[in-house]
Each structure stands twice: as structure tokens, then as C-alpha cells.
Amino acid sequence: MSVISENSIIPTFTYPPLIIAAATITFLVLIYLLSTKPRPVYLIDFICYRPPSHLRVSxxxxxxxxxxxxIQPRDTIDFQVKMAEKSGIGNESAFPLSLxxxxxxxxxxxSRQETETVLFTAVDQxxxxxxxxxxxxxILIxxxxxxxxTPSISSTVINKFGFRSNVKSFSLSGMGCGAGLVAVGLAKDLLKVSKNSLALVLSMEAVTPSGYNGNIKSMLLANALFRMGxxxxxxxxxxxxxxRAKYKLKYLFRTHMGSDDRAYQSVYQQSDDTGEVGVSLSRSLLHVAANALxxxxxxxxxxxxPISEMFLYLKSVVQCKFLNRERGGEIYVPDFKKAFEHFCIHAGGRAVIDAVEGRLKLSREDGEASRMTLHRFGNTSSSSVWYELAYLEAKGRVKNGDRVWQIGFGSxxxxxxxxxxxxxxxxxxxxxxxxxxIDSYPVEIPDVADH
Structure with a gap:
């Protein structure tokens, strides 16, 4: 039996200091995690350029x-007119002054004049x-x-409006109609590491330098589709x-198919045998877009x-792969209307909108904003999904808590x-x-077969 003498020192405070130290470390870690957690990205507002009436092209x-x-032959002219009539574009879209x-x-x-007219107007507003x-x-993108x-478009904007010398500026090129959401993604990533910051994203396509004067049909399609915006x-x-924000960014996902040769060449700038430069839109474009989507x-x-939709999808995959190998089967397409109230599909053309609606099992009403944007403004490339959101706002359809899905495609x-x-x-x-x-829309757009 051991005896503790009166002179023994009992370590009364041995454990409390350890507890205090552990609590302090835990508190500091929590503070660090909270301080380094990315803040939400808010969309304060957006302004779409509206061309003046004198630039409209019926x-x-x-x-x-x-x-x-x-100077093109008769059949080449007729082909472009036919494609324009079938495109779903109405009589209100606009060409820049040069055209x-x-x-x-x-x-x-x-080309500079068109770019400055569109962007300077939108930025000023x-x-x-x-x-x-x-x-x-x-941040300027x-x-x-x-x-x-050269200087870049971002430098042109900086010069016009007098931005700070330390503004983080970027000019993206060659990324096609999907570049608008790429630019938003870049802004999101920069805002993760730049506290208390404002980012301005400017998206457009210059129509002036993109026309094609040759006779290759796949390169003539762009002449009929693209408009000023x-x-x-x-x-x-x-x-x-x-x-004061309108929206909060929830997700942004990018899928790149560049490692596949057919996808890589589906939208391709090149010159023909006579040296005329244009952008070729291949016959496989819709198939490539469907795979990318x-x-x-x-x-x-x-x-x-929702979990119920994911369960139905996974169930159909298992049935098709293991239970119905011989008979085949159809993979269940989840009902995305249970995840989103509004859809903004890139207004690349009537066929693009039809293909996405079919792939996602959407109704024509779900694609209304896209079809009306194509009809009123034409294919404005990377900015088209914003004209569509503006349409939904002008119609009074977007409510607090609603979720919007913007879908962009690009070269x-x-x-x-x-x-x-x-x-x-x-x-x-x-x-x-x-x-x-807005009170005139939606309008009835004749089917292609009616032309």
C-alpha cells in the first residue's frame, strides 16, 4: 500500500492546460477554415446590348x-438565303454598320468599331x-x-473607362460560342482568391471580320446565323x-472534347482552296454537341x-447493361424540370435548340427563351444565354428562389x-x-418544312 506524504506535489493542473491548448488549436483551425472558405459569387446585374433600329437586317x-x-455564283447566294430563312431568325436581328x-x-x-460600339455601350450602361x-x-475578363x-479588347476597355493600373485583366479568344461561361468560370476562380472584389465579364462575337466570301457550304452557314450582340x-x-444581387452562382461545369478529332474539327476556322477564310460547321456538329452535353x-x-430521379436513372442503367442485354433498352432521361425552373439553351440555331430539347426531354415552352432570342437577335454567340435570361426577366417569370440552367456550346x-x-x-x-x-413575344415560328 503506497502512502502519499504531506510534502508530495500533486499535479492538480496537468490536464486542464492540455484541454485549453487543444481547444485553442481547434478554435484557430475553425477560424482559419472559415476565413479561407470561398465566398459566394453573386451576379449583381447584366446588360445585353440592344442594337439600334437602323442596324436591323430583315x-x-x-x-x-x-x-x-x-461575287459568289447564283447557287451560293441562294444557299445562304435558304439557310437564313430556315434558321429561325426573324426580321429584327442586326448586322454591324460594316455589313x-x-x-x-x-x-x-x-472590326474595332463594332467591338467598341457593343462593349462600350454595355459597360457604360x-x-x-x-x-x-x-x-x-x-477583375476584367x-x-x-x-x-x-493588339492591344487586346480588355486593354481597349481599360483605356476607354480608366480602370486601375492593377486591375486583373484577361482577353479570351478562339473559344467560340461557349466562351461566355468560360469567362464566368474564370471570374469565379479569381474571386476565390481575391477578397472583396468586383469582376466585370464582357462577352461578344465580332461579326465584321467573320464573314466568308467563298463557296464551301459548310463555311457559308456562319454568314446566315451570326448577328450583332x-x-x-x-x-x-x-x-x-x-x-443588391440578382443571382448567386451555384455550379459551373465545363466539358472539353478536344481530345476527340471529330469533336475538335466540328467547328473549325480554315481557308479554302482560293484562300478565303471562314469557320466550317461540320455535319457531325449536332452529334458532337449531344455527346458533350x-x-x-x-x-x-x-x-x-433529386434522389428519386437519380435512382430511376441508375436503375435503367443496370437493367440495360445486365438484365436486358439481348433485348436492349432505353436509358432513363432524368426530369431536369425537377431541378430547374428555367432553361437557357445557347441560341446557336434552330437545330441546336431542337437537339437539346430532345436530349433532355424538354417541352417547347422550356425552350421558349432560346427560340425567341434566336428570332429577335439571331445567334449572338457567347452572349446568347444572357439575352435568354433577360427575356425570362422581362416576361416576369423569374422568381426569388428559382434555379436557372445556362447551357453553352463552343468550338x-x-x-x-x-x-x-x-x-x-x-x-x-x-x-x-x-x-x-416583349409584349409581342412569344411569336409563332414556322417549322422548317413550311419554308
């Missing part, structure tokens, strides 16, 4: 212009609307696929901007779909998805690019 005007200035000239002028000065000083912009001048998007990770939603689906080939959650009450009376004509 189908009759499009055909007449080709008749007057084109209204006879003969048309696709020179560098006119969004900064003025929200009383944002240009020097408070921390521009994207334009065909036109890539662009957008300015203001993003923020500032906590104080939460109250399939891969993209494979990554997106588990994040947004390379790529499919990009952005998911936004509405975090405010959208006022449909606030003017946007649709305000002058």
Missing part, C-alpha cells in the same frame, strides 16, 4: 444585299445603372473568338453586395437532381453549364434589351 434585306455586292455598306467592309477599323466607379473594378486585336456581367464576392450532365446531374469542342439561383425579387418593369418588344 430577310429581304439580307437577300438583296447578297444580290448587290456578292450594311456596299461593298461590305470587314477591315480592321470597322451597367456602370451607370449601379453607380460603379470604373476604378472599383478589380473579355471574350471574343474571331477578333483578337454582346453583354456586360457584373459579379461580386462582397458580403454587402448580397442584398451527355458528359456534362453526368457531372452536373448528381449535384442538382474545341466544349459544353459548359452554369447554374444560378435567384436571390431577389426581379422587377419585370426594369428596362432591358427586350423592353421595347
Amino acid at each position: 430577310m429581304a434585306n439580307f437577300a438583296e444585299h447578297l444580290e448587290i455586292y456578292s 450594311h455598306r456596299i461593298p461590305l467592309d470587314n477591315s480592321l477599323p470597322f 451597367i456602370l451607370d445603372k449601379h453607380k460603379v466607379n470604373p476604378k472599383s473594378i478589380d 473579355t471574350n471574343c473568338s474571331i477578333f483578337c486585336p 454582346g453583354v456586360a456581367v457584373l459579379l461580386s464576392n462582397k458580403k454587402q453586395d448580397q442584398s 451527355k458528359l456534362n450532365i453526368t457531372e452536373l446531374g448528381p449535384r442538382v437532381l 474545341g469542342f466544349k459544353c459548359n453549364s452554369a447554374v444560378w439561383e435567384c436571390v431577389s425579387e426581379i422587377d419585370s418593369d426594369v428596362r432591358n434589351a427586350w423592353s421595347d418588344c
Whole structure:
């Protein structure tokens, strides 16, 4: 039996200091994790460029212009007119001033003029609307696929508006119609490491330098589809901007098919035998786009779909693969209307919208914003998904808590998805690019067979 003498020192406070130390470390770790956790990316607002009425080009005007200035043979002119009539584009879309000239002028000065007209107007409007000083912009990202001048487009904007000398600026080129969501993705990544920052994303395609004057049909399609347009998007990770933001970015997924030769060459800028340069749209484009979309939603689906839809999908996969090998079977397409209230499908053309609607089992009403954007503004490339969101806002359809799925396709080939959650009450009376004509939409667009 051991005896503790009166002179023994009992380590009364041995354990409490360890507990205090552990608690302190835990507290510091929590503080660190909270401080390093990326803040939400908020979409404060966006402004789509609305071309003035004198730049509009009706189908009759499009055909007449080709008749007057084109040196192309008769069948080439007829093909372009036929494609334009079947495209789903109406009589209100616009060409830049350079393409209204006879003969048309696709020179560098006119390419600059178109780019500056679209972007300067959109930037001026969004900064003025929200009383944002240009020097408070921390990140500037521009994207334009065909036109890539020196100095860059971002430098041109910086020079015009007097941004700070330490603004983080980027100019993306050659990324096609999907570049708008690529630019948003880049802004999101930069906002992760830039605290209390404002990002301005500018998306457009210059029509002036992208026309094709040869006779290859796959390269003539772009002449009939692309129109003048662009957008300015203001993003923020500032906590104080939460109250004035329209949307919060939930997810952004990018799928790149560039390792596949057919996908890589499906949208391809090249010169023909006579040296004329244009962008070729291959016959396999829709098939490539469908595969890219399939891969993209494979990554997106588990994040947004309810468990019931995921169960039905997995069940169909198992049945087709193991139980019905001989008889075959159809893979269940999840009902994405249970995940999203609104869909903004890139308005690349009637066939693109039809293909996506078919792949996702969407109704024509789900694709209304895309079809009406194509009809009113044409294919505005990377900015088209923003004209579609503006359409939904002008119609008063976007409500607080609604989820919006933007789907963009681009050369390379790529499919990009952005998911936004509405975090405010959208006022449909606030003017946007649709305000002058929204009461006239939707319009009935004849089927291709009716032409």
C-alpha cells in the first residue's frame, strides 16, 4: 500500500492546460477554415446590348444585299438565303454598320468599331445603372473568338473607362460560342482568391471580320446565323453586395472534347482552296454537341437532381447493361424540370435548340427563351444565354428562389453549364434589351418544312 506524504506535489493542473491548448488549436483551425472558405459569387446585374433600329437586317434585306455586292455564283447566294430563312431568325436581328455598306467592309477599323460600339455601350450602361466607379473594378475578363486585336479588347476597355493600373485583366479568344461561361468560370476562380472584389465579364462575337466570301457550304452557314450582340456581367464576392444581387452562382461545369478529332474539327476556322477564310460547321456538329452535353450532365446531374430521379436513372442503367442485354433498352432521361425552373439553351440555331430539347426531354415552352432570342437577335454567340435570361426577366417569370440552367456550346469542342439561383425579387418593369418588344413575344415560328 503506497502512502502519499504531506510534502508530495500533486499535479492538480496537468490536464486542464492540455484541454485549453487543444481547444485553442481547434478554435484557430475553425477560424482559419472559415476565413479561407470561398465566398459566394453573386451576379449583381447584366446588360445585353440592344442594337439600334437602323442596324436591323430583315430577310429581304439580307437577300438583296447578297444580290448587290456578292461575287459568289447564283447557287451560293441562294444557299445562304435558304439557310437564313430556315434558321429561325426573324426580321429584327442586326448586322454591324460594316455589313450594311456596299461593298461590305470587314477591315480592321470597322472590326474595332463594332467591338467598341457593343462593349462600350454595355459597360457604360451597367456602370451607370449601379453607380460603379470604373476604378472599383478589380477583375476584367473579355471574350471574343474571331477578333483578337493588339492591344487586346480588355486593354481597349481599360483605356476607354480608366480602370486601375492593377486591375486583373484577361482577353479570351478562339473559344467560340461557349466562351461566355468560360469567362464566368474564370471570374469565379479569381474571386476565390481575391477578397472583396468586383469582376466585370464582357462577352461578344465580332461579326465584321467573320464573314466568308467563298463557296464551301459548310463555311457559308456562319454568314446566315451570326448577328450583332454582346453583354456586360457584373459579379461580386462582397458580403454587402448580397442584398443588391440578382443571382448567386451555384455550379459551373465545363466539358472539353478536344481530345476527340471529330469533336475538335466540328467547328473549325480554315481557308479554302482560293484562300478565303471562314469557320466550317461540320455535319457531325449536332452529334458532337449531344455527346458533350451527355458528359456534362453526368457531372452536373448528381449535384442538382433529386434522389428519386437519380435512382430511376441508375436503375435503367443496370437493367440495360445486365438484365436486358439481348433485348436492349432505353436509358432513363432524368426530369431536369425537377431541378430547374428555367432553361437557357445557347441560341446557336434552330437545330441546336431542337437537339437539346430532345436530349433532355424538354417541352417547347422550356425552350421558349432560346427560340425567341434566336428570332429577335439571331445567334449572338457567347452572349446568347444572357439575352435568354433577360427575356425570362422581362416576361416576369423569374422568381426569388428559382434555379436557372445556362447551357453553352463552343468550338474545341466544349459544353459548359452554369447554374444560378435567384436571390431577389426581379422587377419585370426594369428596362432591358427586350423592353421595347416583349409584349409581342412569344411569336409563332414556322417549322422548317413550311419554308
